[in-house]
Amino acid sequence: MNNPLTPDDIRQTVLRLLGEIAPEADLTALKPGVSFRDQLDIDSMDFLNFVIMIHKTFGVEIAEADYPKYGTLNGCVEQLSEPQ
Amino acid sequence: MRQTIAAAMARSKREIPHYYLSTTIDMGRALTWITEENLKRPVTDRLLYGVLLIKAVALALREVPELNALWKESTAVQNPDIHVGVAVSLRQGGLIAPAIHNTDKQSLGELMSRFQDVVKRARAGTLRSSELSDPTITVTSLGEQGVETVFGVIYPPQVALVGFGKVVERPWIIEGRVVSRPVVTASLSADHRVTDGHRGGVFLSTVDRLLQEPGQL
Numbered sequence: 001m002n003n004p005l006t007p008d009d010i011r012q013t014v015l016r017l018l019g020e021i022a023p024e025a026d027l028t029a030l031k032p033g034v035s036f037r038d039q040l041d042i043d044s045m046d047f048l049n050f051v052i053m054i055h056k057t058f059g060v061e062i063a064e065a066d067y068p069k070y071g072t073l074n075g076c077v078e079q080l081s082e083p084q
Numbered sequence: 085m086r087q088t089i090a091a092a093m094a095r096s097k098r099e100i101p102h103y104y105l106s107t108t109i110d111m112g113r114a115l116t117w118i119t120e121e122n123l124k125r126p127v128t129d130r131l132l133y134g135v136l137l138i139k140a141v142a143l144a145l146r147e148v149p150e151l152n153a154l155w156k157e158s159t160a161v162q163n164p165d166i167h168v169g170v171a172v173s174l175r176q177g178g179l180i181a182p183a184i185h186n187t188d189k190q191s192l193g194e195l196m197s198r199f200q201d202v203v204k205r206a207r208a209g210t211l212r213s214s215e216l217s218d219p220t221i222t223v224t225s226l227g228e229q230g231v232e233t234v235f236g237v238i239y240p241p242q243v244a245l246v247g248f249g250k251v252v253e254r255p256w257i258i259e260g261r262v263v264s265r266p267v268v269t270a271s272l273s274a275d276h277r278v279t280d281g282h283r284g285g286v287f288l289s290t291v292d293r294l295l296q297e298p299g300q301l
Binding site: 022024055 | 119130134203204228
């Protein structure tokens, strides 16, 4: 089944989730190809919570080995644009 | 917040004769075990390796209970219960270490759930005051900041603090062969009025031994 969300829908949703994880962050300055961990004050607990939110929001299963693929905004859009 | 930390740390350094020990622990088995364990778990129930460290500290305190004590009126009073305080950095700056009560009695899954809960509430400012006053020891991990060794300041009236650094690949000798292993430096800051280096060393050795059998934690 094709994912009905556009890349921009996904991008906006991911940014909203990031905003819940790191409410102090200025996400307008986020570089889409650079690791979240290098730009935001988030730790492994934050990142795990982010992955859980992605899982619940988009209904995708995410193997632990695939966490790095969700480590950038571009990576999230790419992963979540693929047919599930 | 900063003033509270300043007062506590100044009191600690003024009153507590700290001693420091460290040891390097091979984390290969623990990391392999947690990777395999997480394969069996849904994303919502997965473990962070930090819970292995917290649980190992809690169980080691059963063997060296004098480190699980509070200094009260010129004497150390051992606590029959083990409430590990986990250091949590706050987004607006500062640090608090709420207790995970009865840490040694929690399964790793329960411990992970409580760890997530206290971190979330610490950052939301909704911890209960008892959660901040109940810890019987503090565990801090600065590995994610790239730190290799922690030389911690004890949070009075506690009598010990355990620090963990970053997991790094290092040459390691196993059965006479040099191999690359992921290792972490565990450190103990302890109150010399209460324990000495021998018991501190036993404690760190016990943490090491427990982490070599992660399935038993």
